[in-house]
Every structure is written in C-alpha cells, then in structure tokens.
Amino acid sequence: MSNVDHPNYYNQGKIEVIDIIEDQKLSFHLGNAVKYICRAGAKDPSKRIEDLEKAVWYINRFIRLLREAETE
Numbered sequence: 158m159s160n161v162d163h164p165n166y167y168n169q170g171k172i173e174v175i176d177i178i179e180d181q182k183l184s185f186h187l188g189n190a191v192k193y194i195c196r197a198g199a200k201d202p203s204k205r206i207e208d209l210e211k212a213v214w215y216i217n218r219f220i221r222l223l224r225e226a227e228t229e
Contacts, residue, residue: 190219192212
C-alpha cells in the first residue's frame with residue numbers, strides 16, 4: 158500500500174473512511190469528525206484522546222456555523 162493514499166492506519170476495518178464520507182455526502186466538518194473518530198489512536202496510540210478531541214472540535218464548529226446561519 159502507498160503511504161500517500163493508503164497508509165496502514167487508513168484501513169482499520171473493511172471500509173475506508175473516505176468511502177463512508179463520500180457515500181454519505183458529509184460536509185468538510187462532519188467528514189473530518191468521522192475521520193478522527195474512526196482513526197482515533199490508529200496512527201499514534203498515545204494520541205487517541207487528542208484525535209477524539211479534534212472530532213469534537215469539528216462537530217462544535219459545525220454546530221456553531223448552523224446556529225449562526227439560523228440567525229441570519
């Protein structure tokens with residue numbers, strides 16, 4: 158596998174995360190959240206919590222954008 162488009166930590170299960178994101182037509186923010194959740198700790202086990210915190214950050218940012226759009 159190529160370290161550019163298919164590093165080992167990209168395939169933890171039977172489906173690659175990018176395929177899920179594209180299939181569900183997720184926004185940038187939600188796609189990144191799913192990516193961080195699915196790959197949490199896979200690249201570096203010591204950063205599992207950090208990866209999950211990044212997912213939360215993307216979700217919270219998306220929620221903020223939705224709320225701002227409601228008030229416009």
